[in-house]
Amino acid sequence: MNTIRKNITLPVTAYETINDYAKKCGMSFSEFLRDTALKAIAKSEDLSLLEYINANCAYVDKNEQEEIEALNIDFDDLSGKELNLDELLQD
Template structure:
């Protein structure tokens, strides 16, 4: 790697920082498309049956204990 003006560890560090910067700049749609599988129709129907108002942002923040206790 010295031929291009940096050591191998500098190259790895630089590459990792660029990858981190790119992933931090993804928008939600890009992140979902890259990391989440599509739902099958039965899962979609189950969610729609809950009649969740996704525009209503009122809620309560859960603690880890509350989440683990169900």
């Protein structure tokens, strides 16, 4: 396995907190940072669409919601056709 060495800058208190916790977990400082970062990335990438929307999108205001509801869209009707980009861009 190829490895790379990187330097990071932390406040002393942050280093001590992380290092103490890593020791409690039976891990080195580097191993703890690596594993924790990889878990955070995996968790972020595994968000479901709903979780992503809840985490990153604001709710619509009352007026906008009323406009959407006035369209009487049946969101359960999946009979439409999915378009690819070429079809969408055609005249």
